[in-house]
Amino acid sequence: MNVLFATLTLVTFFPVLGVLALLFVPEEQKDTLRWTAVVTSVITFILSLVMLAQFNPADPGMQLVIRAPWINIGSTWNIDFHMGIDGASLLLVLLTTFLTPIAIFSSWTAIGERVKEYMIFFLLLEVGMVGVFVSLDLFLFYVFWEFSLVPMYFLIGIWGGQNRMYAAIKFFLYTMAGSILMLLAILWLGTNVGTFSYTDMLGKVPAAAQGLLFVAFAAAFAIKVPVWPLHSWLPDAHVEAPTAGSVILAGVLLKLGTYGFLRFNLGLFPEAARQYAPAIAVLAVIGIIYGAIVSYPQKDVKKLVAYSSVSHLGFVMLGLFALNAQGIQGAVLQMINHGLSTGALFLIVGMIYERRHTRELAQFGGLWKVMPLYGTLTLIVTLSSMGLPGLNGFVGEFAILLGAWGAGGAGGSYGSVLYAAFASLGVILAAVYMLWMFQRMFLGKVENSANEGLKDLNWREVTVLVPLLIVIFWIGLYPAPFFHLMAPSVGKLVSALQTAAVALR
């Protein structure tokens, strides 16, 4: 099998070709640079559609697998270049390749300086993210995991706001700190189980060792998600990052964490996952409510959206650790949903920031009258984010909460019912802070004269938002294709988790 021209290699590394092309374009030709990056990312998206076409949804296992020896030292170190996808990672790759061109396109006028490096970093970031989702070798996974940090570090540190260096370093150090434990765990696994391959390792991790390994992996992922109370880096990173950086940060990078939980903590350590599930569910529920309460009084709209991610990702975590089909499928869908809705919210915030150079809620009010189209599109995204039925967020949240309610067994144990009930309170709170944000920005009279002559969205901004809105409606009304793709893979995982539950008894 030809590793170099395999579909997954192409999807992962195609942006590198764009980077090469960008290197030969002079810095002054900004539009050429922009077009090169956009076209590269669009082609990558098309390649990922080819990948989708080659994927067989009925097969629960890893597909489009490529594997070649990479680093082999003696008999204990067998690190392979090993890639493959199942339903869940397929959807997340698609999310990444779908959001990247949108994010790049949205930077058209926002980024006017050092366009060349910006685009290079952005494409490299895409390589890192896709690489994380398709890696089946734990060492390779770790390489991509760390690699994806670097471009984001520069995107925040160079093109960010006032406090960009502080935010960039904090972002980097926090994620690094968590990853170290994971690296140790990976090395332990590789040497003790005798392989770095995820598929070879499945079901072979001794139950006695799972507890510590679970914690080591969870440390890396929980910071990335972020699980409450490890969210302190998130508002800084979001507030300082450029718009497109925030879109990718919220849209994809946070999902690296939840994906890690799904793939490794649930997949490799099912017994430990069972045991830790209640603890994680408690953290998730606290995150849901805490994130919502803290979002409400924020004065900076970008910070409000950032904190809302803590709440939304809490739902994803709760669904994953419901350990049943409804919870996990809902969680995977909610990862996509959060990428779409929160990504769109950050784009929306960026649009007003470009016009007003402020994100203070107090500076706005009555914008719907001045910018009617902007107001309407924002409203739809707001409603999607607060889980209105008919839009995407509801389908994911409902499945998660239903799964969480029934997590304890047939009728739902006492504990799981409480988690689901408290998490459902988060749905009320979502309406509280999202509608408050909408009112502060768009309703009431225009009282600040600086808002009076604002231009409504231009064609480029509409083009950026429309694809997101289409998928928002699509998932809300007809999510069947998405569930269809992930159902067999998740089903396989769930039955493994059930076997583990039996083993524990």
Next chain:
Amino acid sequence: MFTLIPLIIAFPLLGLLINVVAGKRIGDPWAGIIASLAAGAAFVIAVLQLVGLATTGFEPQVVKLADWIVIGQLSVPWAFQIDTLSVTMMLLVTGVGALIHVYAIGYMKGDERFHRFFVYLNLFIASMLVLVSGDNYLMLFVGWEGVGLCSYLLIGFWFDRGEGGVGNARAGRKAFVVNRVGDFGFVLAMFLIFWAAKSLTFTDVFKFFEEHGAAVAPLATAITLFMMLGAAGKSAQIPLFIWLPDAMAGPTPVSALIHAATMVTAGIYMIVRSNVIFSFAPASQMTVALIGAATAFVAGSIALGQFDIKRVLAYSTISQLGFMIAAAGMGAYVAAMFHLLTHAFFKALLFLSSGSVIHGMEHGRHALAAEGHGGGGHGSHTPIPPHAPAHDAPTFDAQDMRNMGNLRKHMPTTFWVYVIGSLALAGVVPFAGFWSKDEILTSAWTMGTWNGWVVFGLLLVAAFFTAFYMGRQVFMVFFGSERTEPAKHAHESPKVMLYPLIALAVLSVVGGALNLPTFIPGGEALGRWIEHTVEVHPIEFDGGVALISTVVALFAIGLSYLVYGRRPMTTMADPLEKSLGGLFTFLHGKWYVDELYQAVILRPFEDLSRFAAYALDWDLWHNVVHDTVIGGGFRRLAGFTAGFVDKGIVDRFFDGLGGFVRQAASYLRRLQTGYVRNYALAVLVGVLAILSLFFFLK
């Protein structure tokens, strides 16, 4: 015929799409006409369903459109249930809905966002139809939240008006959030249902309870109580009724359609639909009946002390919804549905008529302004669109009944339909409200238990309040002499508004025929129709109850004449204020429920969230713990170590952690000097390294 059912939602959606795309261009009145046609077409589909049921022996039909959410055991389709209950609601929603669409063409004339109003109205019709036609709880919930969204949008339709410019926006938000509290109950009810019955489809769920009902009685109680929380939100019952009066900030057609005739009855529909589950939960039924009766009483009393013409009707609506909820709680499902229908007729009529009054008053005010001797000499001669904020006289309130008087002279048609609506609401024979209210009272009367008597007593007093405040309103608005200049210049509304009023007035007179007592030929029609879907316990007509309720209504009307009619008001003070004193203030202050919520829930929440966000999360967690303790501590430790330990070790240590700061900074500094080529070169080398690795792998 049944396969046409998806069209009932497709038509309003089509109307909506046309207006979204082209509404602005086609403008006033065409956007309204298209929307009205869409609603009318949906009504035709509803009639066809009625015919279909009548010709196929009233067997419930299910028409599946597509799968929606399928995960493991969870399988929720987009599917329609056509039975006598859902078709009743479809006819109501599309029929009354279409009339209100037509009325709104006149009412919203000249509004700068005319087409958008009709987009929302069509969206509402579509959502409401999803609510009543779905074959499962989740679709009901989709419609449930969908109508909540429309309510939010339409309450805040004039989003830059109201107190401080944000009053309307705040009212919309309040409605949505309070409803979400109810939805929380609904969602938990669905979780319980699903994990018990492994389905959310009505027929499966009800079959489960019919088979296992007695064994799972506590479950049924829990489910139904959570449902009641949902119903309390949507149908504005204690303790969640507080949003509905504020919802009157929306344009009046909205108040009639959403906040009186259709959306607020969704809670009653849900309870009637779930009758099988309720039948295994007597404790819940009793709770529901008592909540309904108490709401009828409390809201009725508040209506006595209001001056805003729409606010009186709003509290009246809450009170009447209490009647329906009480009936549903007592298992008198036919009576509940009967009152739901008649109330839709006469309350829509009253709201639209009050809209006509407000319209007339505002035109009176604008006429004055145009003549130049009103409103402090603005003297603008350009025509002012209706319902525009009162620039000329900011203190003048066109909805305050104290500003009206003698309007029967200026608006004769509106006056007559208003009187018909009032008599129907007050429950005077033979108007529609008499028959339906009488059935509810009779159900309570015949229960024979202590809670039956409590319900009966509360409802009877509420009925007294109803007749009294309607009498008060009619005398204050239409009789006596004009108390302000605009009232003198008020004039009748255009025909496009009056025709729907006349249609609704006719329904308010004859609506009782839907379910006359059995001793009249053709009686129990609604009962025999609903019976095909819901288990019905017929209620025998009771002459005694009918006599009591009639006497109470007439007595209350007479009393209102003595207070407001015989010696008409001339000042702004309500005569009742003198006789009732502090009690009147208490009623006028709406039992201070809003203030209670403000103190007990809202302010503590605001304080908590501010504390959590600023003090806890930012100052403590972010600044002190993370930046000062962890970050600073590390920096100090690193500095300390550097002084004592060999520099090489420290450096290596720094590479991994803290020293990255300096490294990265210097790296960035180099980038900032402009030598980007250096960096690009590095990247290129890296990329080539990766690529060459692949070639080796081959």
